[in-house]
Amino acid sequence: MNLLSTSIDTPRWVASILTNPATQLLARIALTLPFWWSGIDKALHPHIALDEVAGLLNTNTPLPAYLVLLLVQLGGSALVILNRWAWLGAGTLAAFTLIVTLLAHAFWNLHDATRFAEMNTFLEHIALTAAFVFAAIQACASARSNR
Numbered sequence: 001m002n003l004l005s006t007s008i009d010t011p012r013w014v015a016s017i018l019t020n021p022a023t024q025l026l027a028r029i030a031l032t033l034p035f036w037w038s039g040i041d042k043a044l045h046p047h048i049a050l051d052e053v054a055g056l057l058n059t060n061t062p063l064p065a066y067l068v069l070l071l072v073q074l075g076g077s078a079l080v081i082l083n084r085w086a087w088l089g090a091g092t093l094a095a096f097t098l099i100v101t102l103l104a105h106a107f108w109n110l111h112d113a114t115r116f117a118e119m120n121t122f123l124e125h126i127a128l129t130a131a132f133v134f135a136a137i138q139a140c141a142s143a144r145s146n147r
Helices: 012-018 021-044 046-057 063-082 086-104 112-145
Strands: none
Touching (some): 012 021, 021 063, 021 112, 046 063, 063 086, 086 112
């Protein structure tokens, strides 16, 4: 299903760009960029990543959470980029982003300029979560149209 096919107010040239497979692939790569980049970086620098996870979760045994983190970031990104079970990858990355945002960007516990900066980061991450919800919706609609 082409999500733009029912929209009479989308100019044809815009629809042709948005429905182009290359545009869609680039959008999926860009949407997941912070996650696959972070996953690769964490895989290449495990000691730093383990310290980050230990600090965020306040645990002395960060390895299980680190492994889940890699699976979510790299696996979720791969599912979205490859457009295979993209709804699952997008949903997983949305849930992950929401949880980490609540843990790492608790602006309501801060004051002054730090509070303002963290609130902006929090809101940006909420918007990213919504983008993944839209990606899951699009993947679901696309899968239905291909049946």
